[in-house]
Amino acid sequence: MKVLMSGNEAIARGAYECGARFGAGYPGTPSTEILEEFSKYEGVYAEWAPNEKVALEVGIGAAVAGAKALVTMKHVGVNVAADPLFTVSYTGTNGALVVVSADDPSLHSSQNEQDNRNYAKFAKLPMLEPADSAEAGRFVKIAFEISAAFDTPVFLRSTTRVSHSKSVVVTETPVPYEDRTELRINPSKYVMVPAMARIRRVEVEKHLQALREFAETFPENRMEINNTEMGIITAGMPYNYAKDVLPNCSYLKLGLVHPLPEKLIRKFASLVKKLFVIEELDPFLEEQIRAMGIEVTGKELFSYTNEFDPGVIAGAMMKKTDAAVKLPEVAIPPRPPNLCPGCPHRGLFHVLGKMKTTFVAGDIGCYTLSFMKPLEGLHSCVCMGASIGMAHGMSKALGEKGRGKVVGVIGDSTFIHSGITPLLNLAYNQGDAVIVICDNRTTAMTGMQEHPATGYTLQGAKAKELDFQALAAVLGIDSVRVIDPYDLKNTRTVMKEELARSGSSLVVSRRSCVLFKRRYTETRKPLRVNVNKCIGCRNCLDLGCPPIAWRSFKDQPANEIIKNAKKQEGNSYIDADLCTGCTLCRQVCKVGAIEEVE
């Protein structure tokens, strides 16, 4: 059947069709939908793990027991999972293990732009790279075959554009599921103490060599010989961009990007007059081809940064700039992502942003957006879990100078991902920072995924809810408080009190994400501005809430202007269609001008 599928849906479908029934991962754009879709298929067991390292270890266990296991994560998740990854390449996998790394060229939704093809080389693992949804579905099947045949984990690398673009996939009837799991004990293969790891180390080089041979005749490493003036070696999505712009060139399209087929590359190079490599991010193919002694043009023409598109190819290869029409000469206000109306983070970060002498170490989540004007309540973001360790390190380094001035903020899912050990460290090493868990009861940024504190699993089973207060107590945190970030006064009071006391503190700022329908069930009346009271002080605008707008008197008919203060230049307006009635603006209004819509 022909179906329009995203790359992520196609990966899930392909894994299911070839008999994989086991999946684990941690949500992260652009990888999230793979496991969500996979988990919906009949007979599949799939789980969200607390982080990518755990997910991979779960996958390794399943594979060693004989299962075909699919493990999914975004590119930076592989950093977290790198520890087991580099050693499972030694042990091999018995069943089959495919690790999907979804990279994010252009950092659409990430903190860095790392090229995870380097991991394949570094961890000595084969890596396949599909160019569209049909290939994504086909390649995941090949990945499972290679994993089983060569007894090695296999990487499937996607990028945002492959994961989130949709194209036509022809679905196939799934092969009948075969249960090959059994308890097998084989210490010489799976106990990686030095003596045995040294032996397995040699096996790794042997199967990599075998994979090099395999790559030479692998049908997804394919030559398309057309005009031989220009030959292009490429892989993944950039192949499509190049084909769009340069349909008549010759191509060597690599389906397997590690290890490379040297003989095939030499052959292709000999068939064309000038050889180019078109690849996003690092010169991963180019450097290896150059090391073969083959003359090739790549990064002289193409950028190391950002994803490509057909325009980039045209610009580099044909020196053609494409924009036919210049943008009108008018300032187009940008539209950056913003916290939603009614977002529970807004109250907390409004309070933190007003504490001008406090450093707020931030983390990965929707709340990271609070660094922007007008909230400006967050001052760093490095990686998942970094807030707590950084706050602790900073407070230790500053000593007395930092007393009462260092805060770390972290989301509930992020805290579970990698905040627990740094919180333990804070308690153990007697740090002096205040840690806030922005507990919106879900993994909001990636689209409401379950985690160990939501009370449900990925497949909807009821689960135990992790109790943050009890956890903090057993870790040895001195003071634990819970606040409602919709209550600005109490939020401010508690933050001040906790900053004033010495020792470690945890504040759980708890209120459900407004988009999380299972938890957020209240209906509140929207608010409006009473222009007979508004003095134009702009306090409400400081919240950066999307429904609240400034209306300058300059843009209002003279006979409609109502002035309530001497120097008033305009008044605020609330779009009742967008307002959720969270009341933060009413709390910051000093003249009581904000009231419920009747």
Place this chain on the structure above:
Amino acid sequence: MDKKGKKAGKNITGRVISVLMAGVGGQGILRASDILCRVIMEAGLDVKKSEVHGMAQRGGCVTSHVRYGQKVYSPIERKGNVEILLAFEKLEALRYLDYLKHSGRIIINEVEIYPPAVNLGSMTYPDNAVDLVRHKFSTVMVVNGRDLAAASGNIRTENTVLLGALSQWLDFELDIWERVLKESFPPKALDANLQAFHLGRDYREG
């Protein structure tokens, strides 16, 4: 049908046609482009589409590229090569104008959604967005999607109204559109969406 608007559709050979939808998170753009893709597939053509999820959902710009023809490689179009821009919001029409060909055509939804800088009073929302577009392109259709959606009985059908307007310029048969719409909406929302589609399809400017 617009006097200048030749229909872009299935009778193409070796050519790939690109439609760019642009608007603001929450306007139903991804749903609309999914429907368009299914119509194209039903018409027997290859199609790819692309958009970026994630942080862009939170009040940010949302774009969806839809490209179709006998064989499509790239799911995104380069600047200067888009046939039709379907702008769900006036400011977003301006923002993506440089993706259009000289001969490109634009449908603009007569809606203003203020970005943060405008709400805060630090930038102004251009009051002449439609004029600026008309100044550069000869074929511009301005639709009040909100009013037509309201007329359909369900204000959430704004995206379907715009699809109806777009269908005027695309050469796909009405029964394909209707069939795909029927498969795309739950029964209780279907009537309003079908009506919204026809309000858009029958809309004529002026």
